[in-house]
Amino acid sequence: MKKRLVWILIVAVIAFAGVTVGQETEDSVDPIVFEQPVLIASIGQSAGAQQARILAMKAGLDFTFEQRPTVDMLDGNATLIVVLGASSKGLGAAGVDMDGEIAWGIELITRARELEMEIIAMHIEGGARRGPSSDLATTTFALLADHIVVKGGDPEVEWTEAEEANGNADGLFTTIATENEITITYIARTLDAVEVLQQLFVVETSD
Amino acid sequence: MNSYSGKRLMGLLLTLVVTAFSIGGIAEQVATSTEGMVASAHDLASEAGAEILAAGGNAVDAAVATAFAITVVEPNASGIGGEGYMVISLADGRDLAIDYRSWSPGHVTLYSDTSTRVGPESTCIPGVVAGLTLALEEYGTMTLAEVMAPAIRLASEGFPLDDVLFSRLSDLYGYTDAGTDPIVGPVYFPDGLIPEIGTIIVNKDLAYALTLISQQGPDVFYRGEIADAIVEAMDGWYTSADLQRYQAVDREALISEYRGYEIIGTPPVVAGIVVAETLNILDNFDLSVYTGWDDPAAIHLIAEALLLASADRKPYVGDPDFYDIPLEGLLSEEYAAERAALIDPTQAMGPKKEIPAGNPTPYIGVPVGVAGGEESPSTTQISVLDADGNAVSITQTLSSFWGSRDMIPGYGFFMNNEFHNLNSYNPDNPDDVNVVGPYKRPRTVIAPTIVRDLNDEVFLVVGTPGAGRIPSSVVGTIINVIDFGMTLEDAIKAPKFCSRVAYGELRMEGGYSEATIEALEALGHTVKATYGELDLYFGGINAIIVEDGVMVGVGSFRRSGGAAGPE
Numbered sequence: 001m002k003k004r005l006v007w008i009l010i011v012a013v014i015a016f017a018g019v020t021v022g023q024e025t026e027d028s029v030d031p032i033v034f035e036q037p038v039l040i041a042s043i044g045q046s047a048g049a050q051q052a053r054i055l056a057m058k059a060g061l062d063f064t065f066e067q068r069p070t071v072d073m074l075d076g077n078a079t080l081i082v083v084l085g086a087s088s089k090g091l092g093a094a095g096v097d098m099d100g101e102i103a104w105g106i107e108l109i110t111r112a113r114e115l116e117m118e119i120i121a122m123h124i125e126g127g128a129r130r131g132p133s134s135d136l137a138t139t140t141f142a143l144l145a146d147h148i149v150v151k152g153g154d155p156e157v158e159w160t161e162a163e164e165a166n167g168n169a170d171g172l173f174t175t176i177a178t179e180n181e182i183t184i185t186y187i188a189r190t191l192d193a194v195e196v197l198q199q200l201f202v203v204e205t206s207d
Numbered sequence: 208m209n210s211y212s213g214k215r216l217m218g219l220l221l222t223l224v225v226t227a228f229s230i231g232g233i234a235e236q237v238a239t240s241t242e243g244m245v246a247s248a249h250d251l252a253s254e255a256g257a258e259i260l261a262a263g264g265n266a267v268d269a270a271v272a273t274a275f276a277i278t279v280v281e282p283n284a285s286g287i288g289g290e291g292y293m294v295i296s297l298a299d300g301r302d303l304a305i306d307y308r309s310w311s312p313g314h315v316t317l318y319s320d321t322s323t324r325v326g327p328e329s330t331c332i333p334g335v336v337a338g339l340t341l342a343l344e345e346y347g348t349m350t351l352a353e354v355m356a357p358a359i360r361l362a363s364e365g366f367p368l369d370d371v372l373f374s375r376l377s378d379l380y381g382y383t384d385a386g387t388d389p390i391v392g393p394v395y396f397p398d399g400l401i402p403e404i405g406t407i408i409v410n411k412d413l414a415y416a417l418t419l420i421s422q423q424g425p426d427v428f429y430r431g432e433i434a435d436a437i438v439e440a441m442d443g444w445y446t447s448a449d450l451q452r453y454q455a456v457d458r459e460a461l462i463s464e465y466r467g468y469e470i471i472g473t474p475p476v477v478a479g480i481v482v483a484e485t486l487n488i489l490d491n492f493d494l495s496v497y498t499g500w501d502d503p504a505a506i507h508l509i510a511e512a513l514l515l516a517s518a519d520r521k522p523y524v525g526d527p528d529f530y531d532i533p534l535e536g537l538l539s540e541e542y543a544a545e546r547a548a549l550i551d552p553t554q555a556m557g558p559k560k561e562i563p564a565g566n567p568t569p570y571i572g573v574p575v576g577v578a579g580g581e582e583s584p585s586t587t588q589i590s591v592l593d594a595d596g597n598a599v600s601i602t603q604t605l606s607s608f609w610g611s612r613d614m615i616p617g618y619g620f621f622m623n624n625e626f627h628n629l630n631s632y633n634p635d636n637p638d639d640v641n642v643v644g645p646y647k648r649p650r651t652v653i654a655p656t657i658v659r660d661l662n663d664e665v666f667l668v669v670g671t672p673g674a675g676r677i678p679s680s681v682v683g684t685i686i687n688v689i690d691f692g693m694t695l696e697d698a699i700k701a702p703k704f705c706s707r708v709a710y711g712e713l714r715m716e717g718g719y720s721e722a723t724i725e726a727l728e729a730l731g732h733t734v735k736a737t738y739g740e741l742d743l744y745f746g747g748i749n750a751i752i753v754e755d756g757v758m759v760g761v762g763s764f765r766r767s768g769g770a771a772g773p774e
Contacts, residue, residue: 047377047401050385054399089378126404128374162404164370190400 032146032183034118034200035078038063042083043105044098044137045090048125049083051190055124056081059197068094068104071111079201080112081120082141086133098133102140109144120200121145123173124190126152126165135172142176148184149196161188232257232771236762237696240772243593244758245273246749248284248672250769251366252277253762255357256591259349261773267295267346268354270591270599271339275358277587278335278620279413280366283375283608284587284672287416287428288437288615288622290334291603292473293342294460296657296665298596302462302471307338307455308648309625312445319643321631325382327444329611329624331649335603336420336428338455342599345457355421362414362619365407371767373404375608382612390614412619429453433618440615441622452646458527463538465490466689468666469659475524475532476641477602478652481678484516485509486685487543488550494690500683500701501719503726504552509686510706510713510732511550513679517707518562525640526648536567555731560711586653586672588749592758598665598751600655602672625649652677658685666753667695672766673746676714679705680746688752695752695761703745714738716745741765 038061042049045067053065063081066073074080082105086098096104112119121142123129142148152168153159159166168174168186177184185196197203232238234250234257243266245256256273264272270293278286285291290309296302309331323329343351368376376395380386386396394410395402402408419427427433434450461472463483470486472479489512497505523533536542546565549556556562586604604623605611611624628649630641641650653670654677660666667688671680680703687698702718712733715724717740724736738744747766752759760770 047380047385050380051400054385054387058399087377087381090381093381125377125401128370128377128404162370164373165404189403191398 032118032200033202034120034147036062036201037077038079038081038201039069039074039077040065040081040083041069041108042067042085042090043141044084044086044101044134045094046085046087046125046129046134047090048085048122048129051124052081052083052122052193055190055193055197058194059201060203061197061201069108071108074108074112074115074117077117079118079120080109081122082109082145084121084123084134084137084141085125085129086131086137088133098136102136105137105141109141119145120147120149122149122193123167124149124151124187124193126167127169128164130167138172139176142173143180143182145182147200148173148177148182149187149193150184151187151190154186232774234762234769234771236764236769238760238770238772239757240760241594241757242773243269244591244751244760244770244772245269246590246751246760246762246768246770247273247277248587248747248749248763248766248768249277249280250762250771251280251361252589253760253769253771255361256589257771257773258357259354260593262353264349264354265347265595266591266593266597266599267342268349269593270589270601271343271347272354272357273589273591274335274339274601274603275355275417276361277589277603279358279361279410281372281587282410282621283372283379284605285335285603286605286610286620287335287420288333288610288620289603289605290331290623290625291338291601292477292653292655293338293599293601294471294473294655294657295342295346296471296598296659297346302460302657304458304460304473305338305342305455306458306648307334307341308476309334309623310453310646310648311626311629311643313449313452313645314446315643315645317632317642317644319631321627321629321643324607324624324627325612327441327611327613327622329626330441330444330613330622331625332445332449332453333623334453334455336425337453340425341455341457351424352421355417359414359417359421362410362417365409368402368404368406368408369767370404372408373401376401379609382609390616394614394619410619412617414619416618416620433615436615436618437622440613461534461538463487465685467661468689469663471657471659473654474527474534476526476648476650478520478654478678479656480524480534480537481513481516481520481652482654482656482681484519484537484543484546485512485678485682487538487540488512488515488547489686491544491547494686499691499693500687501723503723503730506704506723506727507555507730507732508550508552509682510704511556512547513682513706514556514559514562514708515546515549515565517678517709518564519567522564523567523640524650526650529644529647530640533567533571536570539567539570542567542570553730557731558711559706559733560708562708588655588670588672588747590668590670590749590751590760592665592668592751592753596665598657598668600657600668600670602653602655602670604651604653604672654678654681656681656685664753667750669748669750671746671748673744675707675709676703676705676745679703679707680748684748684750695750695759699748699750699761700741700764702740705745716740716742
C-alpha cells in the first residue's frame, strides 16, 4: 500500500513536469513531430508490444524493440513508445508481478524524461486487453505520454468494428487525454497504427 | 483398398447432400429440441453436430463430427495432434468407453525427464484420429467423409474469430516470436499481427490434413504422409513404428450409482473414478436437507468427499494396461461407507495435502502402489444426445493450450504436450503407478460423464475442461441437479469450488456469500476465494439434460460454448 502511494506521488510529479513542458491538445494547431530513433517497450508484458514491433517495421521506423528494457537502453533514442497492456502469462514469463512492472515503468519513464525523450503511449489490443491490471498500467502511464494511440473509438464517432475490439468503449483514454491535454489518435484496426506512426514520425512513404 | 476407400465415392456424394439439404439448428447458449442436441465449446462445432443429427446421423456420428469441428474452431484446446476419452451410452442399454489417450514414445525409459512443457520432447503419440474413427466405425452410421465434411468446410472456408480465440491467439503470438514463426505465422498471423475479432480464420493446411483423413482413414495419420510429417517435425522424438503401434482402445465404462441414478464414467487412467467415489461417499449423506449450492454445511460435506476421493487417485490410478487397479474396492458401497465415516460434519479434515489414501483392498484384494502425479490443464467438452436416446460425452485435450506449440508443417495442427503428465522416476517413490515408461498413458483428470435416471434413460450428459477442477465441477453440477433440483442452466451457472489434496485449500469461485465463506473457515477450511464469477479457471461445462422429454443443451457460460439441435 505504501509503495503504491509513493508511486502515485512520483506519477503526479512526472505528470506535472510533462504538462509544464507544454503539450499540444488535439485542438491545437501544431501536431507533435516525434524524432527517431525509437525504443519500443512493453508495460504489462502483453502481446501488444510485439505487435508494435511489427507495426514499426511496417512503418519504416528506425527503432529498437525491447520487451522490458533497462534504463540504459534509452540512451541514444529520441522517442520512447510504451505499449500498455497487462498479461498474467507475460508477466509470469518475465518473472514480475504488476506492482513490480509499475515500479519499473516509472523508473523507465523518469529516465526518459531526464533524457528529454518524447513518449508515446499505445494501447492496441482493444477491449480484450482491458481489465484491472491493464487499466492500472493505463491510468498510471498514459497521462505521462506526449501522445496516445488507442485501438478504440472516439466517443463522438460511431464504432463500427466488433464491440470487443473497442479499447475505449468507456472513454478512459479520451478522459486521460482531455484532462492532461495530451493529443490522441483513435484507430479501428491494429494495422491502422502503421499510418499513424508514419504521420507521427513524418516518415515518407513510396505511395 | 482399405475400408474407407470403399465408401469414398458414396461418402462424397452424401457429403454434398448433407451439406446442401440438412438443417442443423443455430447454436445458442441454451437450446432446446426433441430431435437431438449437441453442446460444445463453440457454436459452430455444435452446429456441425446438429447438422449431422439433422441428416439422420446418430449421437456417435454427431459427436465425431463435432469433435473434428472443434479441432478447427478451438485449435488451442484440442486437435488431431491431441487425445481424449469418450463415454457412450447406447439406447440398446450398452454403456462403453473409448480410450484415445496419448502414449509416451517407445524410446523413453524409467529415467526420462518429464518436466519439459514445450517442443517435441513434451509430446506423446496422439490419439484423436484413432479414437474418433474407431468410435465411428463401431458405433456410428455414417461415413468418415460425411461426418468430417463440416470440419473440412470450417477449415477451408473459414470462420469468424471470436473474442475467446482472439485471446488465445494473443498468447500464441507471444509464444511464436510475434507470429513470425514460419510455420504458425502464415496460418494464424498472415500479416504479422493478431487478426482482428471478426476476421475469417482459414486454415488450408488443416483442411488438407482433414481431407486426407476423411478420404484415407486413420492410416494416413499413423502410417501415411501425415505420419511422415509428424516424425520429421518431432525430430527423432517419435519413430514411424511408434505411430504405427498406436491404437485407441474400447474399454468398459465405469458404472456407479448415486441416489438411484446410474453414473457412467471413464475408467482409469483418467478421473471418472474420482467422480464415482465422491458420489458414492456422498450417498451416505442426505444433501437434499440443505438449502442448496451456497449452504456451507453441504459444501463442507462435498468438499470432504472430493478430498478423500482425490487422495485415493494417486496411489491407485495408473495406466490400466500396466497396472491392476482395485476398481471394485474403490467403487464398493462398503468402502464408500468407510471413507464417509471419516467426515466430521462439524470439523474439516486437515491438513488437506496430508489426507491419506484409504485401503480398498479388503473389499477385493488387489495389490496397490504409491504415486504422485499431475493433470491436463486445458481441454474441451462435447456432449451429444440423439432422439433415440444414444448419448456421447467426450473430453479432448492438447494438455496445455496450444499443446507443445509445435505445428506440423503443411498440415496445420498442433501437437499435444501430455508427456509432462507422467512422473519422472523418484527413488523415494518406487511404486509410482504414474511413472514414465514406454507406451504409457499419462494420468489426467478428465471425466466425461453420462447419467441415466431411475427409468434407465439418459438424463444428463456432462463434462468440462478445467484441469484439477474437472471432478469437482462435474460432481457439483450433478449434485445441483439431482439433490438441489436446479435447472441445468442454473446448476452450471452456480458458483463452483474445488477440493483436492493437491491444492491444500478449498478454492472457491466468486459468487458465494461472505457468510458461507466465513462458515467454512469456522469449520476449519483454508479458503481461497480470490476468483471472479463464472471464472474459466473452474472449467467450461457443456451439458445436456432431458426435462419432460425435451433435450436442453447448455453451452459453457465460462468459455463461450453453444448448444444446437436439429430444427
